[in-house]
Amino acid sequence: MAKTLSKTIENHLFFQHVQEYIDDGKDVVFSVRGSSMSPFLKERDLITIKPLKDKDLKAGHIVLARYKKGYILHRVIRIDKEFLFLAGDANLVQIEKVDRNAVVGFLSEATRDKKDIPLYTSRMLCYAKLWYYIRPIRRVWIKLFIRKINP
Amino acid sequence: MKLRKELKLRKIGKDYIIVEPGQDKVDLSKVYTLNETAAWLWEELHPQEFSKEDMVKKLVEEYDVTEEQANKDIQKLLDIFVAQKLLDENY
Numbered sequence: 001m002a003k004t005l006s007k008t009i010e011n012h013l014f015f016q017h018v019q020e021y022i023d024d025g026k027d028v029v030f031s032v033r034g035s036s037m038s039p040f041l042k043e044r045d046l047i048t049i050k051p052l053k054d055k056d057l058k059a060g061h062i063v064l065a066r067y068k069k070g071y072i073l074h075r076v077i078r079i080d081k082e083f084l085f086l087a088g089d090a091n092l093v094q095i096e097k098v099d100r101n102a103v104v105g106f107l108s109e110a111t112r113d114k115k116d117i118p119l120y121t122s123r124m125l126c127y128a129k130l131w132y133y134i135r136p137i138r139r140v141w142i143k144l145f146i147r148k149i150n151p
Numbered sequence: 152m153k154l155r156k157e158l159k160l161r162k163i164g165k166d167y168i169i170v171e172p173g174q175d176k177v178d179l180s181k182v183y184t185l186n187e188t189a190a191w192l193w194e195e196l197h198p199q200e201f202s203k204e205d206m207v208k209k210l211v212e213e214y215d216v217t218e219e220q221a222n223k224d225i226q227k228l229l230d231i232f233v234a235q236k237l238l239d240e241n242y
Binding site: 046 | 177178
């Protein structure tokens with residue numbers, strides 16, 4: 001007769017803890033919190049973060065990285081020799097520039113209601129890329145939508 | 152009885168959680184949380200063998216509580232340990 005309660009731990013504390021296991025070579029599974037990766041990832045989706053090892057990171061991969069004084073779990077938009085440029089799928093403007101060695105792990109799989117969520121199929125990568133490129137349109141859309149409900 | 156030796160108590164911020172670090176994978180989607188008293192008791196007990204009486208004795212020694220109340224509280228905690236399979240089956 002045990003209760004399960006949902007518990008949210010402060011972001012950077014939680015991810016510091018996650019990083020310990022990843023640095024130890026272990027995969028970590030946890031629930032998505034927040035909507036910065038919407039619509040591709042939603043709250044309560046179960047995700048697996050794996051250590052990088054020799055993973056060849058590409059645009060489209062979702063990674064966990066140290067950023068400013070915390071951590072972010074966002075998609076790689078662009079890579080150059082030294083840096084990765086990340087963005088949350090739901091974000092309209094912000095792009096985070098991180099050093100290669102700020103990347104802690106990468107998101108290898110996700111499930112929602114016990115079903116696998118396709119993440120890196122060509123179709124999903126295409127959608128994600130498109131979603132990113134229509135940011136300017138999404139910004140206008142949001143403005144219009146907000147204007148509509150606040151006349 | 153004994154608590155499963157692979158379980159680890161971790162403090163994250165103000166919270167105490169029990170984590171089961173598997174060989175290759177750690178599942179943090181479902182963890183057990185303990186309050187401060189239970190966490191203290193966990194540290195006192197883990198990883199040795201203990202009885203319910205040991206637990207009651209420790210609680211009474213450390214906290215201002217009657218043996219009767221301690222007995223009730225310890226039983227509640229033990230019920231949770233059993234329900235959540237935190238005890239080693241071999242002990």
